[in-house]
Amino acid sequence: MSLSYEASGVRYDQLDAFKRACQQAARTTAGLLRDHGYAEPASTRGESAYLIEAADHFLAHVEEGLGTKNLVADAVYAETGKCFYREIAIDTVATIVNDLITCGALPISVAMHAAVGDSGWFADAVRTNALVAGFAEGCRAAGAVWGGGETPTLGGVVEPSAIVLAGSAIGKIQPKSHRITGNxxxxxxILFxxxxxxxxxxxxxCRKLAAQLPQGYSTPIGHGDPRTYGEALLAPSVIYVAFVRECQRRGLPLNYVAHVTGHGWRKLMRLEEPFVYEIxxxxxxxxxxxxxMEAGPIDRREAYATFNMGIxxxxxxxxxxxxxxxALAQATGYDAWRAGTVRKQGxxxxxVVPAFGLEFGGETLQVR
Known part of the structure; x- marks a missing residue:
C-alpha cells in the first residue's frame, strides 16, 4: 500500500481551511495600520510574507516553523552519536528567510523561538552549542542580524525530550519598485x-517511512548516493536570499518567485491569477x-504534491x-536551470509536467 502525507497525519484541506479563516479575520484589522502611519498593500494576503506599506518603502514580516525535522536529528543522534543540530538551525533560518524574500524583501532581523518540554534539554552542550552556532551561521548567510528570541518551557505540551523550533523575521523593500507582485x-x-x-x-x-525500514535511518539510500537515509534527510536547507539580492542590485526584475515547500510542486501556482505552468x-x-518513492512506496503524484523533489x-x-x-544565479552559487514556460489559457x-505524466489543477492548492 502506497504511503501518503495524509496517512502520516497531515491534511492540507484542514490546514488550508484554517489559514483561509485566519486571513479573513485578519483583514478586519488592517485599518489599524493607519494609526501607525502605514497601510496594507493590495494582494499581500495569501502570499508567503505579509507587507506593510510606508511612503517610500515596505516592511515585511514572516513567522515560520521548522516542523518535525529535529525528531529525525534526535533519532540519528541517539543511534550514531552524530549531532546534526547545526544543520537543523540553518534549516530553521532558511524556512523563514526563504519565505520573506518571495515578496522582494531582504531580511533585516531574525528571531528564534525554541520551546522545550523540559529545560534539561539545554543541558546537552554538544547539541545546544550546535544549535546556537548553526542559527548564527544561517543568519549570516541570509545577511540578517539575529535579533533575539524566546525559550519557553512547556511541560505537558511538548515532550520532555523534544524541542519545537520556529522563528520570525522582518525585512524591508526599498525602493518600493523592488516589490515582487506577480507580474x-x-x-x-520558469527557472528552477x-x-x-x-x-x-x-x-x-519521511519519519513514517523510517519506522517501517528494518535499518531505520541507517538504511543506505543507494542510487549512487553513499549516505544513509538519516544523513540525506538532515542536509541543511539552501538559503536563496543572495539571488534576490543580486537581482535587485543588477536591476533585473523578478516577475514572481516561489519557495517550494508545503504542497510540493503545486506551490508553483501560488499566484492568484490563473496560468498554466508547463515544466x-x-x-x-x-x-x-x-x-x-521505492521504499515507501510513495507514488509519483503523491511525491510531487508533497515534497520539493529537488527544487x-x-x-x-x-x-x-x-x-x-x-548567469546571475550560477554566479551567486546556485544550481539553477530553465525548467519551463508560463502559458496563458483563459x-x-x-x-503540468508532461515528461512525468503529471498535472495538478488549481483546485489542488487552496491557500487564499
Missing part, C-alpha cells in the same frame, strides 16, 4: 533552483526521493532575461 505573463521563463534534499517539508511522511525540463528526482525555489522572469538571470490554472 507574470504568457511566455515567461536545486534544493539540498527534503529541506523542511514532508518530514512527517518541460524537470530533471530526474535526486537519489533521496527515488529511494523514498527548493523557482523564479519567473521575462524570456529575454532568462539567460541573464541564470481561466485554466495548473502545473
Amino acid at each position: 507574470v505573463a504568457e511566455g515567461d521563463a 533552483f536545486a534544493s539540498s534534499g527534503v529541506q523542511t517539508n514532508g518530514l512527517s511522511l 518541460t525540463d524537470p530533471r530526474p528526482a535526486p537519489a533521496l526521493f527515488q529511494f523514498m 527548493g525555489f523557482a523564479a519567473f522572469v521575462a524570456p529575454d532575461q532568462a539567460e541573464e538571470a541564470l 481561466n485554466r490554472k495548473a502545473v
